[in-house]
Amino acid sequence: MNRLVIGLLTLGLLTGTETAWAQSRKKSGSGSSGAGYQTGLGLRGGGWSSGLTFKHFLSGKNNVAFEGLVTREYAARGARVTLLLEKHKPVSDFKGLQFYYGAGAHVGSYRRYYYYYDGRYGRGKNKRYYTVYRVDEDPYLAAGADLILGLEYKMEDLPFVVGVDYKPFFEVFDGYTGFYNDAALSLRFTF
Template sequence: MKKPALILVFLSLLLAAAPVSAQTQKTAGKPGAKSTGKGSGKNSGKSSGGAGYQTGIGLRGGGYASGLTVKHFMGGKNNVAIEGLLTTEYYAKGARLTVLLEKHFPLLPEVKNLQWYVGGGMHLGAYRRYNYYTVGYRLRGKKHKDYYYVQYYGDDKLYPVFGADLVLGLEYKIDDLPLTVGVDYKPYFDIYDGASGLYNDAALNVRFTF
């Protein structure tokens, strides 16, 4: 057989073997796995970081702050997500935007999509200050112990606030449903109108995932 014919036969064998090799790699290590020629799972082609989803949008209900939460896994094998919180403050009568960077870890190998995470970030917002004070007035013609009281407040303006946050949380992605449920503990440090303070907040999170 001439050399060009040998080359042609060799190339034909390579082309015939390539699909078989690729199919074998897909099903290797999975006994009984069937080949469909399609990506496995609804997150195929996406980087979910092992959480079972890529992006989640939902609500956060906390002791100090509640509002909107958005979490997005940034890709790669580091299992890192960025979370944004837009929340209102119960006691400070204001709102703030918080951005957190979170590293996720599997909690129990036998429980799929159950993860704990730790991270930190910053926040910026505005609080409304109420400076309440009480003045007592003595009633005329009465004993010195007889008073009536009037309550005043100094101002009702919005003042900027910023600070730093830490977060420790636990999250579970529900199988066969586009939902996650989780809890977190988020201490934060505020700098507000020349003063500062350290606060503790805990919350329940529910997100729709895709």
């Protein structure tokens, strides 16, 4: 991860940053996005998962963006691919600040699945308790639906966007269903 961040920063510095930034601003001014950029690629670090984020604004003046996430799950030893469609609205008093909301879906595969049994047997003084823990190493397919709500800020003189979001999701995993909350911080290089 650290090498990717250093690589993105180096790429920005080595590619003639002033020319690239001017072209990016020119593109976004005459193009389809009021967000100040057309495409962004970067990192997303969250409480449930972290990984890569790619956002691209669709043509037209409606400020709709497609976002793709490829994330690694911390506890589950797996990965997830998420596709989201987001509507962006500028915050009027603060140049470069965008509020956005949207929905999408994901699919993933997880390897580690913890569960336990808690049992009791016997009566009175002979009552006994036991707990059995199990770790299942088989891969399982997971799929679900996602919502997203966030804020992002396009830095005026730099080709970066900083964002924070809240992404609750519903998931079906090996016959079980669950509702999870995820919040994250993102940093994207724009072009």
